[in-house]
Amino acid sequence: MSGTPGTVDAGAPQPGRYDAEGVRRAVRDLLTAIGEDPDRQGLSGTPDRVARSYAEMFAGMAEDPADHLEAVFDLGHEEMILARDIPLYSMCEHHLLPFHGVAHVGYLPDATGRVTGLSKLARLVEGYARRPQVQERLTTQVADALVDRLGARGVIVIIEAEHLCMSMRGVRKPGAATVTSAVRGQLRNAATRAEAMSLLKG
Numbered sequence: 231m232s233g234t235p236g237t238v239d240a241g242a243p244q245p246g247r248y249d250a251e252g253v254r255r256a257v258r259d260l261l262t263a264i265g266e267d268p269d270r271q272g273l274s275g276t277p278d279r280v281a282r283s284y285a286e287m288f289a290g291m292a293e294d295p296a297d298h299l300e301a302v303f304d305l306g307h308e309e310m311i312l313a314r315d316i317p318l319y320s321m322c323e324h325h326l327l328p329f330h331g332v333a334h335v336g337y338l339p340d341a342t343g344r345v346t347g348l349s350k351l352a353r354l355v356e357g358y359a360r361r362p363q364v365q366e367r368l369t370t371q372v373a374d375a376l377v378d379r380l381g382a383r384g385v386i387v388i389i390e391a392e393h394l395c396m397s398m399r400g401v402r403k404p405g406a407a408t409v410t411s412a413v414r415g416q417l418r419n420a421a422t423r424a425e426a427m428s429l430l431k432g
């Protein structure tokens with residue numbers, strides 16, 4: 231799938247205080263609704279464990295991940311930089327089940343050769359992944375942040391992921407990979423994109 235700016239709901243979160251007590255209450259109600267006894271020994275700590283897990287898994291709601299791109303270095307490097315196989319875990323917003331896989335993020339710095347720290351590409355992916363998401367939006371948000379905040383002349387983002395909502399339930403096709411891409415600026419040019427693809431194949 232090829233992302234086109236503006237075609238996927240921006241999905242900007244409305245950051246608010248994370249309501250751990252609300253999550254604990256909801257998990258307790260959920261356990262009751264599925265016919266469980268939330269007070270039995272094995273489950274009594276579960277609402278609190280889930281509340282702590284969700285705080286971590288949805289931590290990206292409390293930040294603007296593009297802020298990580300404020301870390302820039304004037305290296306005068308105008309050639310392509312590509313981070314391959316960045317592991318990612320996110321939560322499908324349709325079923326609140328995980329999807330996981332890898333992201334490849336490449337960009338051409340602006341004309342002055344300003345680059346960001348290598349870890350910031352992974353932090354960018356992480357910040358957008360730790361929200362209720364769809365894979366297409368995650369892909370375009372990473373690409374657009376690199377254009378808008380770093381001024382990258384070209385960007386390519388490819389995400390390959392398996393969705394547990396397609397593996398463990400529903401259509402039940404474990405191992406099926408979904409691949410999404412977003413290409414911006416000079417990386418739309420066939421020769422430049424071919425260079426990125428050859429770097430990706432390693």
Ligand SMILES: Nc1nc2c(ncn2[C@@H]2O[C@H](COP(=O)(O)OP(=O)(O)OP(=O)(O)O)[C@@H](O)[C@H]2O)c(=O)[nH]1
Pocket residue numbers: 322323324363364365366393395396399400401
């Ligand atoms: N485009 C897109 N679809 C997703 C993503 N994650 C999950 N889905 C899909 O969201 C769709 C939701 O479809 P619905 O018909 O509303 O829900 P459902 O009855 O649970 O669908 P099934 O999963 O087919 O059982 C499914 O086709 C999922 O595979 C994603 O990141 N991107």
Ligand SMILES: [Zn+2]
Pocket residue numbers: 322323324325326327393395396
């Ligand atoms: Zn799903």
